[in-house]
Amino acid sequence: MNPAQKHKESEYLEVFQEVTRLISSVHDPQQVMDLVVLKLPKLMAVDAATIRLLDKATDSFVLGAACGVSDTYLSRATIDSREVMEELMKGRPTAKKDVHIKCDHDSYSYVTREGVKSAMSLPILYKNEVTGILRLLTRDSRKFSEEEIGFAMSLAEQVGVAISNSRMFQELENQVRFLSELREISRLVNSTLDLEVILQTIVNKLPQTLGLKGCTIRLLHPATNRLELAAASGLSETYLKRGSISRESSLFKVLKGEPVAIFDASNDPRVEYHDEIRREGIKSILAVPIKNESEIIGVLRLLTDVPRSFSEAEINFAVTMAEEGGNAIEKARTYRKITLLFNQIEEHEQFLQTILDSLWLQVLVVDPNQRVVMVNRVFLETCGNKEEQILGQLYEDIVPWRHRDMADCPVSKALAEKKALAILDYLQGDDVNEARWYERHLTPIVSTEGNVSFVIEAVRDITDQKLLEQEKMERMKLEGVVEMAGTAAHQINSPLFAALGTAQLVRDDLVSKESIEDIDFIIKNIKTIADLTNKMTKVTGFESRQYVGNTNIVKLKSKKSS
């Protein structure tokens, strides 16, 4: 080895030590990459350095760090020729001189504009797998020596190890933080059954934890099975109302249960609305399914405002969080459904109670143990008790129409025979005038198993109706009596008239005092009969009186003759 070679090796060693020292001092992969691209050009005497990392999701290289080249150059679609890329993927370095002349790919114009003339492309390996590429660029035409390539390769390996180590370190750090955050968010979402609070907690907390721009939750509507925006944070109304995303291919994958990470959202074909994404300043998206057990109930989308390759730990955290959230959401939905059902039941109960209370009937519901489980307002008002005094009491203890002999109790009968029955009941009060009549209908409610669940008793006070019937009957009797009396009077009056007149004619012809007295006696009695028939024609009422034994006679009441 000549002195020049020795000097060169010594320089390499120094550079190697310097790079190793630098990259060992930081634990953030981004810092590692930034440091490498910043320091390497000077150490390697090149104009620019770039690091790109392999995005396994899209099988493409995404920019990790760069120094010495413009953003326009970095934004070109093709990194290098297919030949170079194939070599890199095989883990082999390439070095090319005069790339501005021999360039055969579609990013030629970018290369010439940037003035890049030589490029060394090195695979960044970790455990024999390509995890990225390191490129060293010069603006002068330079042929890289084998030694330079070999040295750069060993540097790239070091970079690969450093990036992976720092990634692992960061992953571990993140995982510890994620666990803590997961516990905190889980505690929050499980401490409430309010769906809105749960959703808002997730969309507010996740951006803080993962350093995101915003977050959205879309839930599948159970009826339509369409995704509907349920909660969002960090995003403008204009963006949120950009239109339906149901046709985005990324969503199909998410709805099948797989998370989807999109590095370059404004250009990635798996999402739509690229202009809106650009305007909103969104760079990367992570979409994960929201699951409740094995069922997918929605999609959680995490959006960043800086390009970001989501780590496995971040993705796992998001997936776990979405699952945790999914369970809480489903619990809240179930609670909401139960609350809704409960309210509906309450409304129905109130509706039924209102109907029952509006009835003029007294209504009681009795269970198979003959305890009263429900009564309506009319019953309570009639018996003068409060509901709490009645409910749970034995039927026979609270009803005014109770039968002393419970064997005859109609509730027992309805329970035993499982048949409806109707009873006409008479209840004598303390006062004669307080007598009441009741019409009682008892209906057993028979379950599908054939058992009587309840007996409903509807009691109608028919006293007024009964009194009316009695009055009507009295009136009909009176009408019969009046007609009968009138007819009898009419039939009697003509012969009576003949008898009275004849007697009076005879009297005119008599001379004997004794005979006149006799005929006057006859006339007097005929007139008594005449008074009676006259009274019969003016009957307004009658009074039944006992005659002999079971026989009754009537005493006629007449209006006074005018």
Place this chain on the structure above:
Amino acid sequence: MARILVLDDVLDAVILIEKILTRKGHDIQTFTAEEDAIKHAESNRIDLAILDIKLKKMSGIQVLEQLKKLQPKMKAIMLTGYPTIESAQEAIELGAKEYCVKPIDKQELEEKVAEVLAR
């Protein structure tokens, strides 16, 4: 002396009225059938008709209506064994002068007849 038509479905009643009023010097024609009474009125002047309300086929009110058509100046006394406000009102409207309830006293009958004829 007046020409008096007596119509009652009870034969004994018409015989009695005939006896009472004949003694008072009136010319009495008695009938128990409505059509006979109406037929008689078609060809004979009648000063007073004494009609029972309840007859065999027609009512005394209906007979009175027909007799009044034949002899508008004829006076009438209605008799009834079963007085009602409706029958009394109708009889008065048809021109009956008196409405008497059976059994009418002999003296009362004589007075009513005299009174009606005197009007």
